[in-house]
Amino acid sequence: MNFKKLLKVIFAAMLAGIMIFAAACTTTPTPDVTAAPEATEAPTEEPTEEPVTPMEEILAALASTEFKDCKNVILYIGDGMGQNHVPATDAITGGRYDGKLVIEYLPYTGIVNTTCTEGEPDSASGGTALACGYKGKRKQLGLNNKGEEVMNMTELAKSLGKSAGIITTESIVDATRATFSVHAKNRNDESKIAALQIDTSVADFIMGGGKAMYDLLMENDPSYVQKLTDNNVTWVTKWEDVLSFNGEGRLIATMTDDYWFEDADTHPSLPEMTEQAIKMLSKNDKGFFLIVEGGALDEVAHNCDMMELTRHMTSFDQAVEIGVRYAYENKDTLIVVTADHETGGILPKEEADAYIKKNEKTNQYIAQEEWCLTNAKLHCLYEAEKIAQSKNPDVDWDTLPYRFTTIAHTSNKVNVWAYGPGAERMQNEKLKSFEIGKFLGESLSGAEFGSTDKNGVK
Numbered sequence: 312m313n314f315k316k317l318l319k320v321i322f323a324a325m326l327a328g329i330m331i332f333a334a335a336c337t338t339t340p341t342p343d344v345t346a347a348p349e350a351t352e353a354p355t356e357e358p359t360e361e362p363v364t365p366m367e368e369i370l371a372a373l374a375s376t377e378f379k380d381c382k383n384v385i386l387y388i389g390d391g392m393g394q395n396h397v398p399a400t401d402a403i404t405g406g407r408y409d410g411k412l413v414i415e416y417l418p419y420t421g422i423v424n425t426t427c428t429e430g431e432p433d434s435a436s437g438g439t440a441l442a443c444g445y446k447g448k449r450k451q452l453g454l455n456n457k458g459e460e461v462m463n464m465t466e467l468a469k470s471l472g473k474s475a476g477i478i479t480t481e482s483i484v485d486a487t488r489a490t491f492s493v494h495a496k497n498r499n500d501e502s503k504i505a506a507l508q509i510d511t512s513v514a515d516f517i518m519g520g521g522k523a524m525y526d527l528l529m530e531n532d533p534s535y536v537q538k539l540t541d542n543n544v545t546w547v548t549k550w551e552d553v554l555s556f557n558g559e560g561r562l563i564a565t566m567t568d569d570y571w572f573e574d575a576d577t578h579p580s581l582p583e584m585t586e587q588a589i590k591m592l593s594k595n596d597k598g599f600f601l602i603v604e605g606g607a608l609d610e611v612a613h614n615c616d617m618m619e620l621t622r623h624m625t626s627f628d629q630a631v632e633i634g635v636r637y638a639y640e641n642k643d644t645l646i647v648v649t650a651d652h653e654t655g656g657i658l659p660k661e662e663a664d665a666y667i668k669k670n671e672k673t674n675q676y677i678a679q680e681e682w683c684l685t686n687a688k689l690h691c692l693y694e695a696e697k698i699a700q701s702k703n704p705d706v707d708w709d710t711l712p713y714r715f716t717t718i719a720h721t722s723n724k725v726n727v728w729a730y731g732p733g734a735e736r737m738q739n740e741k742l743k744s745f746e747i748g749k750f751l752g753e754s755l756s757g758a759e760f761g762s763t764d765k766n767g768v769k
């Protein structure tokens with residue numbers, strides 16, 4: 312018997328032992344002779360569970376839902392999720408419901424220009440537009456074009472007596488999601504962003520990765536250990552500590568050092584976090600604002616890893632499903648799904664091949680943003696593809712129907728999908744990102760929010 316077989320035999324014997332033990336433990340207890348006769352005679356009733364509406368039925372009814380006034384807003388951001396991320400996922404995975412993702416069933420859709428005042432957006436300007444309803448500059452978090460602090464959605468929700476939460480699969484101090492918790496001039500100063508999240512953020516919770524930056528802050532400035540207490544912040548690094556959080560004060564959870572891969576078991580999945588986040592926030596009768604971010608989508612697109620991207624997209628869509636079900640059942644929740652910008656220049660395979668061939672000599676398909684310029688030589692498209700392929704050796708990459716054309720961000724347009732009170736305002740092919748931010752704030756407050764200027768600057 313080889314070692315593997317031996318292990319199997321040992322495992323089977325252990326399993327049998329556990330089952331016998333379990334059976335012994337679950338034998339019917341001796342009836343209580345002092346109990347009233349009716350109680351002992353009545354057949355034991357199975358606990359009745361609320362019938363769960365099948366998701367297919369909900370999806371079919373989305374377009375005809377009658378809504379109440381808007382009480383809650385859930386914003387989903389797929390970081391770097393461009394217009395081809397969705398069809399690429401459908402084509403490679405077969406979709407989730409009748410060949411499509413839940414996102415595609417949301418009844419109102421628009422096309423969004425994500426450019427910032429300096430042209431091509433980064434996650435900081437893209438995030439600020441959605442969080443504050445202003446068109447800003449690259450690198451700036453929660454500031455308008457002049458560098459002045461402008462109110463974000465989290466602050467708006469709290470000012471209305473509502474609850475607010477932020478969850479992401481990325482580091483919580485990284486740009487997009489940080490625009491919902493702090494105001495800062497430079498997105499790269501991540502240790503400062505961690506400090507600002509402790510000192511000034513009003514979000515009831517911020518959950519995701521980013522432990523490394525929090526560790527660094529505590530090491531560089533040990534006074535922050537005390538400042539956690541002073542600011543009534545509970546900082547945890549494990550999912551079980553999130554689940555057992557008593558709800559007093561604010562919660563910050565950094566469950567990985569940086570961003571995370573969907574298949575690791577050291578952290579919750581995005582759908583698990585979404586379920587928990589809605590459970591925590593919906594305790595407030597006045598309502599809530601929640602941002603659910605597929606943050607790591609951007610990382611895997613920079614890596615040109617199409618298979619990892621489709622896994623993240625599927626998980627992101629499962630998180631959307633949880634929100635859509637909640638909105639369908641409660642009729643007072645607005646769901647908006649969009650992106651801060653596009654990453655990877657994904658195109659159908661033939662178009663991508665032609666584009667790459669045409670631009671090969673000039674290398675235009677290589678990086679435009681700072682991070683990518685530094686890494687372009689080492690980490691250009693071909694290199695990234697080679698690494699991605701080595702991680703997925705069973706996949707025949709030549710047969711994949713979509714391909715990346717850059718390792719960088721692009722200024723390609725993105726989509727917005729919406730469901731809920733007032734969602735028809737998103738049915739527009741000429742939206743600008745900041746107009747989505749304005750719409751979110753105005754839906755939550757019933758009053759004007761964000762820039763009052765048609766260009767989103769003032």
Ligand SMILES: [Zn+2]
Binds near residue numbers: 391610613654720
């Ligand atoms: Zn990026």
